[in-house]
Amino acid sequence: MKQHTVIDSPYGPLTLVATDGALSGLYMVGQRHRPPEEGFGERDDTPFGETTDQLKAYFAGELKAFDLPLRLAGTPFQRTVWEQLQKIPYGETRSYGELAAALGNPKASRAVGLANGKNPVGIIVPCHRVVGADGSLTGYGGGLDRKQRLLHFERGAALF
Incomplete structure (x- = not known):
């Protein structure tokens, strides 16, 4: 069962999608690879x-690492890349x-880039750090932008 809600953020509205109660999507307005909204399920704030x-604590500068149940749909390689993204420390790139080298295949940087671009849970799975x-x-x-x-926010610069 899928459900979704929309929340405000310093980066514009964020659409959160849950599949069977676990976060499966975080999409920004105008995001590339954003699925059609009819696939987001009914609007319901309950699982979020x-x-x-x-997210509020992160945007307030009080949270450096997320601890949420995720249900990420992707190929085994994509899921491996997304797991690796979660190991990049806050404020680093x-x-x-x-x-690719951390995954044991230093020549796979293009494939890593493609998997990175398909990340369904931006910010929480920090593809912006690549x-x-x-x-x-x-x-x-x-x-x-x-x-x-x-990246500026995570490095302590003021939002602009």
């Missing part, structure tokens, strides 16, 4: 109390190549 509380080999900001499903703002 803890997710909303943790990794390159696609570094993630940058190009030279440290440059590269693609982000929520838009490069949001990626830059999230």
Whole structure:
């Protein structure tokens, strides 16, 4: 069973989706790879109390790591990449190549990038912490402006 709600954030409205009570989606307005809304299930705030509380604490600068049950639909490789993303510490970044090497396949940086782009739970599974080999900001499903703002926020810079 799927349910969804929409919450406000400093980065615009966030659509939260739950599958059988576990968070399965966090989507921003205009996000690339955003599924059609008819697949989000009925609108119901019930399963999102803890997710909303943790997101509020994160945006207030009080939470550095999320602890939520997730139900992420993807290929085994995608799920492995998403697990690796959750190991990137708050305020730090990794390159696609570094993630590929951590997965034991240093030549898989392109595949890591594709899996990163399909992450269904942005912010909580911090795909915004992945940058190009030279440290440059590269693609982000929520838009490069949001990626830059999230990274500045995590590094202690004021939101703009």
